[in-house]
Amino acid sequence: MNDHAATTPGDQFGHLLDHEYDGIREYDNPTPGWWHLIFAGTVLFGVVYFSFFTFSPMAWTPQSALAAAQTREFQRLFAEIGELAPDEPTIRSLMGDEKWMAVAQGLFATNCVSCHGPEGQGLVGPNLTDDAYKNVMTLTDIPRVITDGAANGAMPAWGARLHPNEIVLLSAYVADLRGKNLPGPRGPEGDTIPPWD
Template identity: 55%
Template structure:
C-alpha cells in the first residue's frame, strides 16, 4: 500500500453499502486503446481510399498471380495431350488449380461440380463435343456451338490453366451421383 490509506482511495458514492476505489485505467492500457483507434484511421486511409493496388483484394490478386507464376514455372509448358491431362486428373495438388478456374469461370453455365445448367452435365458418360479426354482441352481452348461455349484460350492468363482445367473436368466424370442435367450427346468409353 502506498502513502494514501484505503479510505482516501474510496470514492464518495455508496450504493446499498457497495463502494468502489478510484482506480484509473493503467496508462499503457489507455495508450494501447488510443493506438488502435489511430491505427484504424491510418489503415482505412491507406487500404480503402480507392488507390489502385492497395485494397486487400488487389493485394490478394497480386500475390495469387505470383503464386500461380511460381507454380507454373515448376510445371513448364504442359502439352494438352491425353497422358498429361489424365496424369493431372489424379493429382490433387494441381487439380486445385483447375478447380479454382472452374469455380471462377465455368460454374455459371455448367453448375456446381459440373452438374450442368446452360451448359451440359460434365459428370455423366454422355458428351457432345468430346470423344477422348484431350478433346476437353480443345473445347475449353476453342469453344463450341458457335460461342455458346466460349473459347478460353485468350481469356485465361496462362496456357497451363487450360490443361489443368481439362484435368479437373475429366476428374468430374462419375462424380455426379447420377444427378444434374439429363444426358446430352452420345455415350463414350471411359477416359
C-alpha cells in the same frame, strides 16, 4: 483567479474557473498535448487513407490483392511444372494427382461452376460427370473446347483468359469428373462416348 477559487477544497485539481452554470463550476484542466497529438494524427491518417484508397491508381482492393496473390502462387506453381502440353499423356498424368487436382478445383470453382454447377453436375452448361458429351470424343477434345469455346460462345472461349497450363489442369479435372454420374438438372446431352481408358 478570485478569492473563492483560492479557498475552494479540491484545489489540487487546478484552479477553478470563474463561470458557473446552474451551480456547476469547472476546473481549468485542458486535455494534454499527447491527446491532441493522437487526435490530430487520426484525422491526418483518415485524410491520407481516404484519399489514397479513393483516388490513387496504386490503391488495391481485397479482390485485386487476392488476384495478385493467386497470380504469384500460379507463377510459383508453374515454375515447378514448366509448360504443360494439352496432349493425352499430360492430361492422364495429371488426372488423379491430388495436389494438381486441388489447384484445378480452385480454377473450376472460380471460372466454371456458374454454368456447370459446383460439382460439375450441370446448370446452364451440360453435366460433366456423365458419359454423354456434345463436343468431346477423346481426352484432347477437352482442352480444345475449353480454349475455343462451343455453341457460339454459350460455352465461352477461355484461350485468352486462362494460362495454357490452367487449361490443361482444368482438362484433367473435367476428365476426372466423368464417371461421378451426379444427377444434374439437364439430363444426358449429346452422345455416349467410349471410356478414356
